Amino acid sequence: NAGVMQNPRHLVRRRGQEARLRCSPMKGHSHVYWYRQLPEEGLKFMVYLQKENIIDESGMPKERFSAEFPKEGPSILRIQQVVRGDSAAYFCASSSGQSKDTEAFFGQGTRLTVV
Amino acid sequence: AQSVTQLGSHVSVSEGALVLLRCNYSSSVPPYLFWYVQYPNQGLQLLLKYTSAATLVKGINGFEAEFKKSETSFHLTKPSAHMSDAAEYFCAVSDLGRALTFGSGTRLQVQP
Numbered sequence: 127n128a129g130v131m132q133n134p135r136h137l138v139r140r141r142g143q144e145a146r147l148r149c150s151p152m153k154g155h156s157h158v159y160w161y162r163q164l165p166e167e168g169l170k171f172m173v174y175l176q177k178e179n180i181i182d183e184s185g186m187p188k189e190r191f192s193a194e195f196p197k198e199g200p201s202i203l204r205i206q207q208v209v210r211g212d213s214a215a216y217f218c219a220s221s222s223g224q225s226k227d228t229e230a231f232f233g234q235g236t237r238l239t240v241v
Numbered sequence: 242a243q244s245v246t247q248l249g250s251h252v253s254v255s256e257g258a259l260v261l262l263r264c265n266y267s268s269s270v271p272p273y274l275f276w277y278v279q280y281p282n283q284g285l286q287l288l289l290k291y292t293s294a295a296t297l298v299k300g301i302n303g304f305e306a307e308f309k310k311s312e313t314s315f316h317l318t319k320p321s322a323h324m325s326d327a328a329e330y331f332c333a334v335s336d337l338g339r340a341l342t343f344g345s346g347t348r349l350q351v352q353p
Contacts, residue, residue, distance in 0.1 A: 130284070159340050159341075161340075161341075161343075167345055167346070168247075168331055168343040168344055168345040168346045169285070169331065169341075169343045170343070171340040171341065171342065174340050182340065185340070217284060217285070219285075219341075229287055229290070230341065231287075232277075232284035232285040232286070233284050234282075234283055234284040235282075235283075235284055237282075
């Protein structure tokens with residue numbers, strides 16, 4: 127059973143370009159979470175999705191960021207018109223349920239560098 | 242709102258010495274608490290979790306943590322540090338079954 131797969135592992139974008147980060151959850155998991163980790167900081171929650179639904183996007187910046195988790199295929203975190211401040215590691219986690227003690231499994235992250 | 246505070250962004254111990262990483266939480270409801278480890282350029286791996294059963298929780302790699310409600314703490318310990326324990330450690334609290342709220346992390350350095 128493969129773990130949470132994120133790609134690409136590293137992504138370089140010029141200011142103003144779009145970044146698309148992909149996350150395939152573990153088999154059987156229908157809950158996906160996206161987190162952002164700025165250098166020397168902890169992970170900050172961005173968005174929580176279930177299949178075809180955004181459950182909680184309270185951590186998402188109001189502009190330029192969007193996320194989806196379609197019925198088929200991976201979850202996508204999309205950043206439009208990237209700026210240098212978007213440079214960070216973006217982690218995806220998946221779980222099988224919504225209870226508080228359900229373990230979330232993390233991917234290895236996508237490291238976005240905006241030049 | 243829930244929050245986590247990790248005291249000490251960097252901790253250095255000698256190989257074989259006790260490891261103590263501090264975590265205090267704030268929660269309006271009984272919390273579920275987690276410790277994760279992150280190796281360089283890797284994702285997070287769950288070390289252990291507290292889910293309102295036993296207050297002393299044993300995890301992987303010889304780590305354990307004790308939930309102390311009176312102190313709102315969930316400190317991580319290991320009796321004897323190994324070189325391979327060098328990593329960043331994150332304490333987290335579960336927010337109503339939705340997302341994890343993380344502390345800012347503690348980087349553990351193990352000296353030979």
